[in-house]
Amino acid sequence: MGSLLMPLLGSVAAKAGDMLVGELLRAWGLDKARRKLERHLAAVQCILLDADAKSRTNPAVHQWVKDLKAAAYQADDLLDGFRYEALRRRAAEIRRRHRCSRAGKVLSYFTANSPVVFRLSMSRKMKDALEIIDELVVEMNKFQFLQHKESPSVDHPQTHSHVDESEIVGRQDDKEQVVKILLDHSNNNNDNSNVMVLPIIGMGGIGKTTLAQLVHNEQRVKLHFELVLWACVSDKFVIEEIVRSIIEVATMKKCELTHMEALQKKLCEVLGKKKYLLVMDDVWNEDRHKWDDMRSLLNSQAGSGSAIIVTSRSDQVASIMGTLPPHRISLLNEDRSWELFQRNTFQREAEKQEELISIAKNIVHKCKGLPPAIKTIAALLRSKHHSQWFSVLDSDVWKDEILTSTAIVPALQLSYDHLSSEEKICFSFCALFPRIA
Template sequence: MREVNHTNGPSALDAPFQHDLLRRIKMVMERSDEINKDRVTLCLREEEGVRRAETNIRRSTSSLADLSEIYGREDDKNRIVNALLSADGESDNHAIPVVSIVAMGGMGKTTLAKLVYNDKRVEQHFQVRSWVWVSEVYDEIRLTRAIIESVTDQICNLRNPDELQDELSRVLSGKRFLLVLDDIWNEDPIHWETLQASLISGAKGSRVMITTRYENAASIMGAQPFLRLGGLGRSDCWALFCRHAFYGYQAAASPSLIAIGWKIVEKCKGVPLMVKTLGGLLSSETSEENWDEILTSDVWDLDEGERAS
């Protein structure tokens, strides 16, 4: 068992530690709150001039999931799995039904999609499963090639848009497929209509699942059902925090540290990314004074102008 040591007095390294940790926490908050309205939801402060280019922050995703890292999403997972396997949503115009997961950044959309994608019921139901990361910049050629390569497990060297659409239609023809489009930003219906035209060759029962921050992006794709993902519950947030802050050994931590940890978790407002990252940052420091410094720091506060908005 890992022993958690506690210091009751400040050390010579405390001040630099506090400064560095506060700086890193601010970076975490900025990264998990790239949209202004999301910052208000989280009740965090946006420092003037620190907004980063989102394309530098975001990175590609894969369908692999570490199940030990996932808390409190079983009901959401089952709801989506049932929607994917249900015959509801089939239409006479052969359009592929779309299921969407909508939430602000850091809420765990991609993580939930991975849970669904790797569920045994889903694996057994669909003949073909494809996971593709889309991102903010919508590139029709890159996206189509990525889907083809995911389905065929082979490199696609086509460059012509029409040839790519024909090839995608061919590789999906007659197959019941699940296509996951992770991190959709595009709100232009023309782009979706072009892609959809190549998907209708799939067999009845095929589905598209998307993750996005934007309800409008889900709406233009005709997404039904529409799951708006909420924050984690209090107990799930605490379990996630303990896994990273105490390496799962909560019993080895002092009552005072646990009490402070609970208060820090409360300030995370149910956002899994915040809980996980803060737990990881605090795991290397077990001074109660330093934890309390983080808890009482003004990094959590809204500016007065934001508070009134």
């Protein structure tokens, strides 16, 4: 809800600062109220993200955010009314010399469309709206929300290349397929003008980064390529930062260079026409021009047979960056899902839990092969007595309770956070309709 409020409050603040609205409110003696409204809106926008986060677990904060939303819509409608009146007055000024007689103008002050009545009505509404927002700001201060000064970016944890292969379930076939593509391409490629780019595509949490880690650490890959590099890209596709990251990984030294020309020359020195494999993990960039600039740098000093692996949730990213069709990761099948569940629940005591096997398999089936969901259910069941497992299986409530408090929601939240303000509002609107089975 808070992420939807951000564009709404921004719109209200823009209307409060509108020049025409300001002129009208000054003429009506309401400029002080307008400026107070602007200050309140600025204060609320600074804490909105923290309020949104806390509203998920604190009922009082949830109600406060709900009341704020209603107050924001009320203020938005009110300011629309002021702007309409300001525009009407400006048009009337142009026509003033051609209006009716003075008697007619005096009479108009006492009709249903009287500007005096309108002014009194709107002034009262302004006062009422400001009183509500005043109360919300006083209550806001009691919650002691954390502030942010700028529109924050999504916090993405940095990924790395390390993985414990013994802990991975169900990705061995995927690894072999990707390794084969890399080695076959490299052995058959005599053209170093273009680096091969293989996208690995799949939904959040399905195991794209894990697969890339497995390939990165495969001994055959390390022996085949002269350089094997890892770069976590995430949502900010800043070429300077990516180049600096590649340089630091290749040299194992901090790169202090800031100018793009110096970074470009250092990258050429590091790559040095060597045959390299670069993993670009968690790419969101859908700007073709940015990728073209990055690709030009990576191609310029690539040895024959060099390759890039790109992991992303976006088909558009695969279309822009890939030189080969993307490798799509599928959900775990029933056997692999059960194996993963056992590792995280029964561990080595599965033989002693025969009475739970049937219930547990049905619960795993509900996870539909998504690894984070399976691990989440496993963690939940470990904390429950065996007698409670059937109620977990039989109830639909467990979906909300689990999926809203685990790693699954951040994965989905990340996708939502990358929508534009307008798309977020559309998403919220569509959520009003029931899902068709």
